Amino acid sequence: MASDPRGPARTGFGASRRGTLDQVDDVWDVVIVGAGPAGSAAALRARQLRPDARILLLDRASFPRDKACGDGIAAHARAELATLGLPDLIADHRPARRLSVISPGGARVLATVARPNHVVPRLVFDARLVEAARSRGIEVRRHRVRALAHGGDHVVLDGAVRAGTVIAADGANSAVRRLIGIPASPDRHTAIAVRGYADVPADDDVQLIAMQREGWPAYAWSFPVGDGTANVGFGMLLPELRATGLPGREVLHGRLARLLPHLPARDLRAHHLPLSTGRPKPGAGRVLLAGDAGSFINPLTGEGIYYALLTGRLAAEAAVLSPAGPLPAYRRSLRRALGRHLVTTDLLARASRHPAFIDAAIETAARRGDVFDLLVDVGLGSGTVPPSLAAAVARRWLGSAVRG
């Protein structure tokens, strides 16, 4: 290729688009696209393992920025924060120890969780993660990635930045995923949810999940933050929403108001949730998909922050420890960390299409603390179900089916 008489651009985007790929001299070992939990975790882990590595964290937004979310941070996510060297990142927020679940048929359980969860608005949580990355020397730039080209041993973003490995952590509508030819999750594996904030008594400390038979699977939640407000929301599967034939906003806002009439919500904001039942291959070439970009959202609960922190960390480990072949390394570590769990949630998601199955599971959890703990572990962490328990729930489910 002819060289550009103006010479290669030094840094930044745009300027070097006029150059050739070979001229790109903004060179990094790992470039992470998206600075949500997955991207920040990836940056922090890469820095931890290879303090000398050149790591660039890009996000189209500047932080603090809001993100439509229930703000529920599972205990498992907190353990990931500790692994990243941030055990106290959310220690100033009140632990949420009690969880109440109402099944689609009205079975109820209210119990204390084995390890507390937290509720931290994403405006706060994500900004803290980005700040932690920045304070450890990660370069954070505001930039929206729009183009990607594969070189032999590298990837070039927007004709300007060259990366040994790209970690795509750019969320549910991942542009990077599209650019490497992996389509978005099919509708049948995608949920949509709206969240808002409502006033609650400051001592309300019960996380409530109220499942709905109408348009099942669907549920509303109220997650008290601990400051006199609660994150409230409602989510359902995309095909069920479309089947109503009504505008999405009308359905989501309307059902939230109907299900939690005592908690009028403000700041309503909706977003898609690509569920792990529709997960694609976890990348292509030198590009690894983490968090929502890789459809890592629990199909039973909509939990995605723990998965984002975990998969961001694993992607970074693959990028810095196996730079010659990051994708096979990432695939292997994903299989080790989440393989059996994802098979479990795939199967449970299929079984839970029958609301009576969930009724049976919640009824069992109401009587047995060990079952409650296990369901929390499957819904919010990387737990699996022992065959004996699956059999107990199945017996109850069949029993209720026989009874009518």
Ligand SMILES: Cc1cc2nc3c(=O)[nH]c(=O)nc-3n(C[C@H](O)[C@H](O)[C@H](O)COP(=O)(O)OP(=O)(O)OC[C@H]3O[C@@H](n4cnc5c(N)ncnc54)[C@H](O)[C@@H]3O)c2cc1C
């Ligand atoms: C209504 C709702 C409620 C939820 N409730 C919970 C909950 O209570 N608990 C839980 O664990 N999970 C919940 N989830 C799921 C959770 O929000 C996601 O799983 C989580 O945010 C995934 O993190 P991430 O880092 O992969 O993506 P994100 O947090 O979406 O971050 C992606 C980042 O990429 C940036 N970006 C996007 N495109 C580009 C681009 N082209 N170039 C540069 N940057 C880009 C964005 O600005 C963003 O900062 C909920 C989801 C929804 C929609």
